[in-house]
Every structure is written in structure tokens, then in C-alpha cells.
Amino acid sequence: MDTFDYIIVGAGSAGCVLANRLSADPSNRVALIEDGGDNQHPFISMAGGFVKIMGNPAYFRAFPVKQQPGRRKEMHVYGRGLGGSSAINGTWYLPGMPADYDGWADHGLTGWGWDEIARCFARFEDYRDPGAHPGRGRGGELQITPSTYISPVFDALAAAFAHQGMPWVSDITAPGITGAGRSQYTVDRRGKRASAYEAFVKPIKSRPNLAIFTQTRVKRVTIADGRATGVICERDGQELILAASGEVIMSAGVYSSPQLLQLSGIGGGAALQALGIDVLADLPAVGRNLADHQKFGLSFDLPGHPGTNREFIGWRLYRNAMRYFLTGTGPLARVGMPITGLISSEGNPEWPDLQVAAAPFAMRTVNEMAAQPGSPITAKPGLTFSGYHLRPRSRGSVTLTSSDYRDAPLIDMAIWSDHYDQQKALDLFRLFRKIAADPALAGFIGAERMPGAEVEDEAAILSDLAKMVEAGLHGTGTCAMGNDLRTSVTDERTRVHGIGGLRVVDCSIMPTPVSGNTNGPAMAVAERAAELILEDRKA
Structure with a gap:
């Protein structure tokens, strides 16, 4: 059983940023776990080619959606493989508006206002158009180009x-x-898709303290005495256990992060007990508060x-x-x-x-x-x-359908x-x-x-x-940050309430939607979270 300082579950937009930042210190041993493959297909690097692989289960994970009267049947698909949805999305780049993030800070989430988040965007951006506004980043990992x-x-x-x-x-x-x-796109100056993996992980994947696990499905987080101790995975039909001496970080996305928390005994107590899952933290907000454009x-x-x-x-x-x-x-x-x-x-x-x-x-x-x-x-x-x-008021949910990790949760968009x-x-x-x-x-x-x-x-x-009308696949909120244990899942430092050594870092922690596509904001959230994680390690 391998032991790591940090185990990151999910190599999407947030997970790839975390892997880069946390492994920059050679004393931190970091594991990045991804259910899919390496996503090196030419139709992925070609931004306009993703339609040729649309729906292919090698690159997309499908989630059933509760049918609503008067609406057509829906099935939501998010990215699978290194880079997650950033490897198969439309590459549209928008950071959101200052009022989005200042609203989080105004509701008690210290350190999440626009001043902090703008700095995070500027750190990883590489935008060189002469019309760029003064706050844009130049020289970061993520190349962005205009139409x-x-x-x-x-x-x-x-x-x-x-x-x-x-x-x-x-x-x-x-x-x-x-x-x-x-319009601006996460496409580099050579015309290739700048996925989170290509920008943040591929250039540093040879770091000896970074281990990348592909085709590895996390079944649940192991928790002992109120603290996350590692993860149990399935790989090539075999069980694989990874231990965490520091922290486990869920970056599996707005649907899969709450699913994994619930499978691990963290969620609404009565619902978990009905599925035969031992309740380790009764947090009714897990999987609730789902918002989408x-x-x-x-x-x-x-x-x-x-x-x-x-x-x-x-x-x-x-x-x-x-x-x-x-x-x-x-x-x-x-x-x-x-x-x-x-x-x-x-x-x-x-x-x-x-x-x-x-x-x-x-x-x-x-x-x-x-x-x-x-x-x-x-x-x-x-x-x-x-x-x-951009600012919907309807709220849906992500609900377990069984205690089997292979069964997709049910998504109720409540549009x-x-x-x-x-x-x-x-x-x-x-x-x-x-x-x-x-x-x-x-x-x-x-x-x-x-x-x-x-x-x-x-x-x-x-x-x-x-x-x-359909969901923009810009989901947020299912592991929302906040101070009230009845309405939130994580605190202002992305830590899961009541469980030590466990965090969530992806769009699911956004308490309210952002005013734009979520790929860039997911990276900024991870950039900020990495700072908090490293600060807490030194404390």
C-alpha cells in the first residue's frame, strides 16, 4: 500500500492545477487519480474535433437526469480522462465577475473575494492579445487565445x-x-486545445514526487476516528488501496464529488442509512444546492x-x-x-x-x-x-441510487x-x-x-x-462552502465539515454560480485552494 501526503481524486480542471501546485514542493508526495485514460486522441487536441468523439464512454461519463414534464429526455455527460471536461468542452473562457466572488466573501467566506481570485487567474493565465485588460496574466501555464x-x-x-x-x-x-x-478560448497559439492536463500536468509529470493513476476508479474514502486515511480504488479488476498521511482531496466534479462523499458515509443520515451506508458525518447539504446555467x-x-x-x-x-x-x-x-x-x-x-x-x-x-x-x-x-x-435561482440535487460505486447518481436539475x-x-x-x-x-x-x-x-x-432549454453543464454548489452545517458541506478553507484530512476542491464548492463558463473559474478555485492547503501544512 503506497502512502502519499496528498491524494487528489479527479484529474479535471481543478485536480490538475492542484497536482501541479502541491507537487512543486519535492517534499510533498502527491497522487493524482483519474478514472479515465490519458486523452491523447487527436480529436481532443483539435478543439473542433470533439464532436467526433461526443458520447464515447472512453472520454465522457454519462449521468441520468430525472425527467421533467414537458421537457425532452436528458443525459448529462462530463469529461473523463486526464484533463476531465477541459479535454472535451467547447473551450469558451470567461472568469466570471467580481461581484460573484465578492458575494462569497460577503457571506463569510474569508479569502474568496475578487482581489484574491483575480490574483489567482493572473498567476496561471498566458494571454498575449494587445487588447488585454491590465489585470490579465501573461506567462502562466494556460494559454488563452481570442477568436x-x-x-x-x-x-x-x-x-x-x-x-x-x-x-x-x-x-x-x-x-x-x-x-x-x-470570444476567448483555451486554445494555445499553435491551435491545440489547452486542457488542464496539457497546461498544468503534462509539463511536470516526470516529477518524482508525483504519481499519476489512470483507469483507476475510486470506490470510497477510508475514514478512521473522524479523519480521512486514504482511498479504496478499483483498477484492472483489482482492488487498490492508497493511504494518505496528509489529506484526501475530492476534485471529481459537481456530480461525482458528492457521490463519493455519500458512498464514504458523509451526507444526509437518513438517506445513507436507507442504502445501508454507515453514517460518519451527517451533512444534509451533500448533493443539494445544485445550480446550473x-x-x-x-x-x-x-x-x-x-x-x-x-x-x-x-x-x-x-x-x-x-x-x-x-x-x-x-x-x-x-x-x-x-x-x-x-x-x-x-x-x-x-x-x-x-x-x-x-x-x-x-x-x-x-x-x-x-x-x-x-x-x-x-x-x-x-x-x-x-x-x-447566469444567475439561476432553481436548485436541484445529486442523489445516490445505491451503495454500489458503479451506479451513477440521479441528477435532478429542477430547471x-x-x-x-x-x-x-x-x-x-x-x-x-x-x-x-x-x-x-x-x-x-x-x-x-x-x-x-x-x-x-x-x-x-x-x-x-x-x-x-438545457443545462449548460456548468454545475455548482453540491458541496458548497459555508459556515452553517445544515446548508453547506465545506468550510472557507475547503475542508469537509466534521471530517479531518478531507477537502473538496472543484466547482461543487462554489456556493453560488459564477457569471461565465466554469472551466476557468474551476482552475482559479483550485489555485486558491492550493494556497490554503499549503498554508495549513505549515501551520
């Missing part, structure tokens, strides 16, 4: 966004702004421009693949929408709550896919708006359980229509594909939105 897309449609979109209250900004990640700018898109026919759909079909797809492998450029070097806008529907320009984006690209509608399954890419040129409501979120979906939908109707886009907007311009009744719109 390079140029076309008359892009210029028209920028003008339309500005007319609708989102003026052009040179750096869309600037703190406390309303505006629109080029609601996401949907609105597409229009695109007259007057060929769009980008054709670049991913037929002979052009092969040409673009060859271009990518030879030069690291072209449509496959970037994925996602080239323009990002941030705007407040609540009258607070320093804390936008709607994130919008657009591209001259369109997928088949939900109704079309239901009628005839197949490729989601349509050959007909289209223009799509997509976005998120629209708070009527406020339904209203915000309508606000976002109407914003899309306003932008589309702007005179700047007059030459590029055709028929609305779903629900259609003729659908104006609020009830009818909501009926279609119920089919269109």
Missing part, C-alpha cells in the same frame, strides 16, 4: 450587439463590464452569406482537417461562437446576468432531430444566437422550479429576437427556424422553450 473569425456577418453582429446595449470591448473578460467582444439557442436562415456549416460537411471538412494538421489553423482550430456579449437584465451594468453569443452556423432544430435522427449539422446556412442565464428562471429564459429569448431584428443584420437574417416568428404568445413560446 480569429473575420467576415461581414461578424461585423454586422458586432454592430447589432452594440445597438442592443453591448458596446464593443477589446477584452470580453475585463472585470465588471457590459459589452461584446471576441440554463442554455438554449435561436437559429435563423442566413441569406447573403454561405455561413460556416459547409466547412464541416463533405470535401471541405477533409480539407479543413488537412489544414489543421499541417498548420494548426482553420475552422477546426476553434470551436464555438466567435462573438460573446454580456448584458444585465436587472439594471446592473457591472454584474451582467445574460451571456449571449452568435455565429453564422446552425444545427438542426430539436423538432427536426426528433423527426429524423442523424447528423445534427444542417447543410442549409444559418445564423444562431446562443446564451445562458424552472423557481418561476424567476422561466422568466429569464423569456428575457433571453426576446433579446435574441431583438438582436436579430437590428438593422445592422438586415442583410443576413431570414426566417426564424424554431419556434418561428409567428409564435408570439408567451405560453406558446414557453412550450417550445421547455424543449429547447
Whole structure:
């Protein structure tokens, strides 16, 4: 049985940052455990290639979602393998807003305000665009690059966004702004995906004090006398036990971290007892407080421009693949929408709550896919708006379905359980229509594909939105930090209440959602947590 100072469970965005920072001191022996493989497939390094492996269980972990009336059946997938979701996501990079983190500090989470978190972002960023705001990091591990897309449609979109209250900004990640700018991606300057593994672990994987375990599934944390002592794993059909002389750190993600805590006897006491699990810490908030950004898109026919759909079909797809492998450029070097806008529907320009984006690209509608399954890419040129409501009030849960670690937990998203979120979906939908109707886009907007311009009744719109809205897979909150043991799981230093030597460090500890995609914030949370862990070691 090997013994380590720190055992990190999960090699995703947070776990990879922790592995780098904690192993920087050669006296710390660190284990990084990942259920999946090494994720060195060429369709992972190619940002635009992830759609070719979408759903492949070698790279994705599937979680069943509780069916809700009026909504289509859902199955959520998060990343599996080194880099976690950062290896298979859309690479969209946004840090959130100062008010997000200052709100945490204002509620008693000392050391988590924007000043601290901004410093953490700056430490690991490497962003070299001349338009960067003064607080950006340059020279860190994580290369970030802006969209390079140029076309008359892009210029028209920028003008339309500005007319609708989102003026052009040179750096869309600037703190406390309303505006629109080029989307930024975790793609390096060679055109390759900058996953957390590629940025933080691969360059230092030869450190003799860092052991990386792949294809290793953690079954539970071992706890003795109120303290975590290690983990029991399954690898190649054999049981593997790793001991922790210091701490065990859960970085398995918003679904798997609470699952593992519950399997280890930490959670709501009655629910655990019903599954035959001994209760070691009765923390009812484990798996509760699940929040996620609601996401949907609105597409229009695109007259007057060929769009980008054709670049991913037929002979052009092969040409673009060859271009990518030879030069690291072209449509496959970037994925996602080239323009990002941030705007407040609540009258607070320093804390936008709607994130919008657009591209001259369109997928088949939900109704079309239901009628005839197949490729989601349509050959007909289209223009799509997509976005998120960033501060949802609905809260869901992650619940064990059995005491067997191989059984996925049940996810209840509870989308629209708070009527406020339904209203915000309508606000976002109407914003899309306003932008589309702007005179700047007059030459590029055709028929609305779903629900259609003729659908104006609020009830009818909501009926279609119920089919269109989905989770942004930006989950937070299921092991939330806080001071109240009834409503939180971890304290302000990421330690699990009531259990020594056990922490959680990933998006699940965020008590409230952040105003942007969660990949970058997950890394910043880990950067800050690593500082706290090392401080506590010296204490």
C-alpha cells in the first residue's frame, strides 16, 4: 500500500492545477487519480474535433437526469480522462465577475473575494492579445487565445450587439463590464486545445514526487476516528488501496464529488442509512444546492452569406482537417461562437446576468432531430444566437441510487422550479429576437427556424422553450462552502465539515454560480485552494 501526503481524486480542471501546485514542493508526495485514460486522441487536441468523439464512454461519463414534464429526455455527460471536461468542452473562457466572488466573501467566506481570485487567474493565465485588460496574466501555464473569425456577418453582429446595449470591448473578460467582444478560448497559439492536463500536468509529470493513476476508479474514502486515511480504488479488476498521511482531496466534479462523499458515509443520515451506508458525518447539504446555467439557442436562415456549416460537411471538412494538421489553423482550430456579449437584465451594468453569443452556423432544430435522427449539422446556412442565464435561482440535487460505486447518481436539475428562471429564459429569448431584428443584420437574417416568428404568445413560446432549454453543464454548489452545517458541506478553507484530512476542491464548492463558463473559474478555485492547503501544512 503506497502512502502519499496528498491524494487528489479527479484529474479535471481543478485536480490538475492542484497536482501541479502541491507537487512543486519535492517534499510533498502527491497522487493524482483519474478514472479515465490519458486523452491523447487527436480529436481532443483539435478543439473542433470533439464532436467526433461526443458520447464515447472512453472520454465522457454519462449521468441520468430525472425527467421533467414537458421537457425532452436528458443525459448529462462530463469529461473523463486526464484533463476531465477541459479535454472535451467547447473551450469558451470567461472568469466570471467580481461581484460573484465578492458575494462569497460577503457571506463569510474569508479569502474568496475578487482581489484574491483575480490574483489567482493572473498567476496561471498566458494571454498575449494587445487588447488585454491590465489585470490579465501573461506567462502562466494556460494559454488563452481570442477568436480569429473575420467576415461581414461578424461585423454586422458586432454592430447589432452594440445597438442592443453591448458596446464593443477589446477584452470580453475585463472585470465588471457590459459589452461584446471576441470570444476567448483555451486554445494555445499553435491551435491545440489547452486542457488542464496539457497546461498544468503534462509539463511536470516526470516529477518524482508525483504519481499519476489512470483507469483507476475510486470506490470510497477510508475514514478512521473522524479523519480521512486514504482511498479504496478499483483498477484492472483489482482492488487498490492508497493511504494518505496528509489529506484526501475530492476534485471529481459537481456530480461525482458528492457521490463519493455519500458512498464514504458523509451526507444526509437518513438517506445513507436507507442504502445501508454507515453514517460518519451527517451533512444534509451533500448533493443539494445544485445550480446550473440554463442554455438554449435561436437559429435563423442566413441569406447573403454561405455561413460556416459547409466547412464541416463533405470535401471541405477533409480539407479543413488537412489544414489543421499541417498548420494548426482553420475552422477546426476553434470551436464555438466567435462573438460573446454580456448584458444585465436587472439594471446592473457591472454584474451582467445574460451571456449571449452568435455565429453564422446552425444545427438542426430539436423538432427536426426528433423527426429524423442523424447528423445534427444542417447543410442549409444559418445564423444562431446562443446564451445562458447566469444567475439561476432553481436548485436541484445529486442523489445516490445505491451503495454500489458503479451506479451513477440521479441528477435532478429542477430547471424552472423557481418561476424567476422561466422568466429569464423569456428575457433571453426576446433579446435574441431583438438582436436579430437590428438593422445592422438586415442583410443576413431570414426566417426564424424554431419556434418561428409567428409564435408570439408567451405560453406558446414557453412550450417550445421547455424543449429547447438545457443545462449548460456548468454545475455548482453540491458541496458548497459555508459556515452553517445544515446548508453547506465545506468550510472557507475547503475542508469537509466534521471530517479531518478531507477537502473538496472543484466547482461543487462554489456556493453560488459564477457569471461565465466554469472551466476557468474551476482552475482559479483550485489555485486558491492550493494556497490554503499549503498554508495549513505549515501551520
